[in-house]
Amino acid sequence: MSAGFAGKVAIVTGAAAGFGLAVATRLAREGARVVMVDRAAEALRERAGALPGALPVVADTSREADVDSYVEQAVERHGRVDLFFNNAGIEGRWAPMTELSVDDFDSVMAVNARGVFLGLRAVLRVMKPQRSGAIVNTASMAGIRGGAVNAPYVASKHAVVGLTRCAALEGAPYGIRVNAIAPGHIDTRMARNLTAQLDPDDPQGMYERIAASVPLGRYGTAEEVANLAVWLLSDEASYLSGSTHLIDGAVNA
Numbered sequence: 001m002s003a004g005f006a007g008k009v010a011i012v013t014g015a016a017a018g019f020g021l022a023v024a025t026r027l028a029r030e031g032a033r034v035v036m037v038d039r040a041a042e043a044l045r046e047r048a049g050a051l052p053g054a055l056p057v058v059a060d061t062s063r064e065a066d067v068d069s070y071v072e073q074a075v076e077r078h079g080r081v082d083l084f085f086n087n088a089g090i091e092g093r094w095a096p097m098t099e100l101s102v103d104d105f106d107s108v109m110a111v112n113a114r115g116v117f118l119g120l121r122a123v124l125r126v127m128k129p130q131r132s133g134a135i136v137n138t139a140s141m142a143g144i145r146g147g148a149v150n151a152p153y154v155a156s157k158h159a160v161v162g163l164t165r166c167a168a169l170e171g172a173p174y175g176i177r178v179n180a181i182a183p184g185h186i187d188t189r190m191a192r193n194l195t196a197q198l199d200p201d202d203p204q205g206m207y208e209r210i211a212a213s214v215p216l217g218r219y220g221t222a223e224e225v226a227n228l229a230v231w232l233l234s235d236e237a238s239y240l241s242g243s244t245h246l247i248d249g250a251v252n253a
């Protein structure tokens with residue numbers, strides 16, 4: 001086991017699956033004490049049980065009281081928060097704007113934009129007095145470009161990029177770094193759900209067409225995304241803050 005994060009206290013949201021689970025796994029293996037947050041209670045407890053020293057906290061990141069509570073529980077248990085992977089997000093319904101309801105818009109914004117804001121607010125309240133910390137928010141390539149069938153998702157991920165810039169400026173005088181990652185097509189539950197939404201009759205065919213459209217010729221993996229996020233959280237990234245980092249197999253090159 002590498003001990004790159006020995007003794008550090010980390011909070012990871014969306015930790016029961018996908019990128020969150022991959023980052024929590026890396027951090028725990030490298031010595032961090034990881035507070036794993038997710039609303040999928042059963043999966044969360046099972047995943048946390050497999051990682052040394054991990055604390056599962058069931059919470060809905062779109063709810064103010066739940067967010068304040070997961071941060072409080074981390075501080076109660078460990079006394080501080082050094083690292084924050086502010087990652088939980090949903091894809092929502094993908095369809096042209098003309099077919100979307102207000103609820104389609106609000107439900108995605110509630111998790112992806114409000115949830116990221118609430119997490120930043122609660123964690124910065126802990127990190128500022130510490131005068132240290134590193135944060136990575138999960139945006140998306142949808143945070144830097146548009147799309148014809150995903151307006152709520154695109155709007156919410158542009159919000160994550162904006163919140164990242166604001167938090168970086170607010171945190172900098174306190175030695176706190178804040179960055180975002182902008183993944184492209186990565187093979188998780190979310191990507192599979194999207195192929196089913198985009199072509200309900202042939203989701204596997206859609207998956208293959210998307211993979212073929214990527215210059216590197218395939219979807220990325222959650223572990224490849226974790227490599228970037230964990231590096232941004234590490235001291236090796238000590239002069240990076242306020243920026244958004246594409247990881248997309250050259251889709252946006």
Ligand SMILES: NC(=O)c1ccc[n+]([C@@H]2O[C@H](COP(=O)([O-])OP(=O)(O)OC[C@H]3O[C@@H](n4cnc5c(N)ncnc54)[C@H](O)[C@@H]3O)[C@@H](O)[C@H]2O)c1
Nearest residue numbers: 014016017018019038039060061088089140183186188190
């Ligand atoms: N997979 C991709 O291709 C891709 C690309 C770009 C960005 N992203 C973003 O990456 C992040 C993680 O996505 P993933 O692919 O790992 O998805 P995933 O669906 O595999 O995992 C997301 C996890 O977050 C949890 N979650 C969702 N809403 C929550 C809430 N309100 N409160 C608590 N937990 C919640 C889910 O239960 C799940 O365990 C999301 O923000 C997503 O928008 C994904």
